[in-house]
Amino acid sequence: MLALSCRLGAPYDCVKEILDAAPDKLRHLVDSRGTPLHEAIVCDEIGPDVVEYLLQEDEKLGTGGESNSLRATMIQDVDGYTPLHLLIRRRFQSHVLADTNENDKSYFIEILELLVRSCAEAIIIPDRGEYEEPPIVMAIKANVYAPMLQSEETTIARIERHIYDMVNCMLQHFPEAASRVFNGYRGQYTALHSAVFHGRCSDTIELLLNAENQSPSNVSQKACLLGNTQGELPLHFCAMRGEPPRTVALLAKAAPEAISKRDASGLTPV
């Protein structure tokens, strides 16, 4: 019933009553759908108040013990999507569209922040697709999930700004995500690889580079120097795509060694 009420966009009081009656149902994974939190996240009628309450109760349940040890924010549905994955995939487009219309109000960023603040580690959980994408990578390539948006210059600039905001929010709560290595179809990659590959603006690239420098995690290799199976580094992507000078300069400054590296075809970024 909790999952159904979330799916149908029930009001706050209704969801609260049902949840209070059976809090452990919050982590119940319905086959081929997800937890009540997954349902709430994809429902446009559900606002931050409901999500916040669900997250508070999820935190109270704690981890480990007799109940399901995983937080609802970390539980993956049949496709391997956590609530954060779903938020970006299903609500990013309407969020950008709402930005253009004064009558529409989007709670996208508020909900994203609630999720990230409640469980920051969720931003690096890979899905079950061939690229094993975590939410931070989905946020970086969020434009892919907004096919209805027009390719006007102003819309593109707005999309870039929203992506920047998402990545900024995630890295503020979990800077380690910038240096985390993921396994994709073309070998290992990081959020930086994804950002350059998808042509993100230089501000977003700078965010990732700064977060990597501030990250306390002990990584053996800089993201800038990690090659995929083709031997391509982020600087190669940058040169291949013809990205603007500021992005080139940021990557070159972060790892000058990358400038002399050859990819599998022997080509350097210059």
Next chain:
Amino acid sequence: MAFLFSHWLWIRFISTLLAIEDGRGNSITVSLNANPTQVRESDNNNRTRQFTFSSIDQDNFEADLQLMRRIDPTVDFLRMRHIPIEVQEAPEALQWAERSATVLKNVRDRLESSANRENSESENANEIQAGRLVNLNRLEAITTLFWIKVVSLLKAIVTKDCSECQEQYNDDLHLVRTAFERGCCPPLVARIVALLFPNEFSQPDSNGRLALHYSAMRPWHAWEWPREDGTSDVASSKLLNLESASLLRNAMSLSSVASAKQKDIIGCLPIHYMISTCIQACCASGRSCSEDPLVEMLEIIGYFVKLNPGSLSACDPRTRLPPYLQATAEATQAKRNSSNTSSVHDELPLSIVYLLLRQDPSLMQPTSAI
């Protein structure tokens, strides 16, 4: 067949130029802000011509994004690995480099005069702002953007090198040196650098070396050797074949005759470095490699001798031997240190000795240099 000798930045630049030549979006113009700090003061307080361009970005997120998309749109991830056929086989590659250098010189002159005008005339803020703006057409804007990227890459290498060896940093001299020394820089990009900085190109650095020394020292990478097993046919291999030889030929074509006679602080001539590089490259090459690079190497060594016949008897200070004996001594040493038994490796030193002795058989007489 003429090869373009490209790497990614250059490939993308040429692809964009080709698109402009098709007439797509030529009419776009962009205003570039001539920041007066770009004009640097030299030691004697005279303005130097060594202008570096500011970024076209004007620190406005949305406006910059839109401007970049209009002038020089990026290629999406589906097409970014594609190397157009026109880029692979480009007889006019040299003209592209020459034309780009001319465009950049022209933009630089306009920026410089705009900055000068601002400093000398205007006191009104609006006039200053208007005076700073230099209007660029699309070709100029794209070429300028390409140049800004090249400079930022080369400067990143220079900064790292200088911080490691605590060497004194001379911006433009190091830029030229890096372009000719590093294997990452395509020959035609190095040519543009040399054309834009002619003084630095012919000026020795703190080691007494010219760009010609550095191009002779640049190691020949394995990718540059055409392979006889057919793998050289892939697009990227075509772009890399004999790249260092092309760089050397570019350096020689832009250097004065006196450059071949310039000794560095340890007394090495460019030909001494060239011989060392050739021997090392041959030792690193595989058995299945083509012999084309050997022919190139011998031609270039022969050209060095033609520029400076006196180099035939000039001893290499490292081996204390004249070039023809330096070749055999270094080859013997390299063979001792290497497990590579390539036939290419054996032939080259003998060919160098034969080539040099043919130029001056009297070197064999007891009175000669040793």
